[in-house]
Amino acid sequence: MNSETAAAIIGASAGIVGAVVGGTGAVAAARVTASKGAKAAQEQWHRQSRREAYAKLILVSQDVAEDLHRFHRAVQEGNLSRDYAAETYARLTERMTEVRAAKIAAEIEGPDDMDRFTGPVLINLLRAIEGIHPDGLVEDGGQLILPEQFEKGFGRVGFAISDLTWCAREILSARDITSASHLRPPFWDCTR
Known part of the structure; x- marks a missing residue:
């Protein structure tokens, strides 16, 4: 075998080894990229799912609180009757099914201890x-006047919804919150 043939064989061998190593590296890089992409897509889906659950609870709670506010204003204007109270009570009792369902959805989406902020709203x-x-x-x-129980709940529900909104914003903006127990929203002491 002459030197030209040997050089050709060595060159071809090096080319084959290079192609195998390069191909293996490309496959490995593609797998890593695909894995990172799948993880990012899953995280985005989870954030969106959380956002929807929190928004649903906040919106339905605010809606019920606004109905309570309208009732309270009517009472202050002297328009309280047992019939009006019964009608409002029945309507809002039905709406609480929506609040409970939204509360459960928000707690399922997490993080752990989310009930610390969904509970006071409910x-x-x-x-x-x-x-x-x-x-x-x-x-x-x-x-007719409203009992203290109404005033206590009515006076605190706005603070509880504000705290929940604050916490939702914090949780959605940070990726590393695994428990809501360390969050300290602005009105936490007013909601109990």
């Missing part, structure tokens, strides 16, 4: 609604 809405029950209305000087 509890304060329920307190206010229970305070509307016609049998719970108090008569004072011939006029």
Whole structure:
């Protein structure tokens, strides 16, 4: 074998080895890229799913709270009757099914301990609604007034919704929050 043949064989061998190594590297790089892309897509889907769950709970809670506000304004204007209270109580009691479903969805989406912020929203809405029950209305000087239970729930529900909104924003903007227990929203002490 002459030197030209040997050089050709060595060159071809080097080319084959280079192609194998390069091809293997390309396949490995493609796998890593695909894995990172799949993980990013999954994280984006999870953030979107969380965003939708939080938004649903916040929106339905605000809607019920606005209905409570309209009721409270009517009471302040002297338009409280047992019939009006019964009608409002029935309507809002039905709406609480939506609030409960949205609360559960938000808690499923997490993070852990999310009930620390969804719970006060539900509890304060329920307190206010229970305070509307016609049998719970108090008569004072011939006029019906709302019991303290209504005022307690009504006064705190706005703070609870604000805290939930604040926490949702924090959770959605940070990737490393695995528990809501360390979050300290602005009105936390006012919601209990």
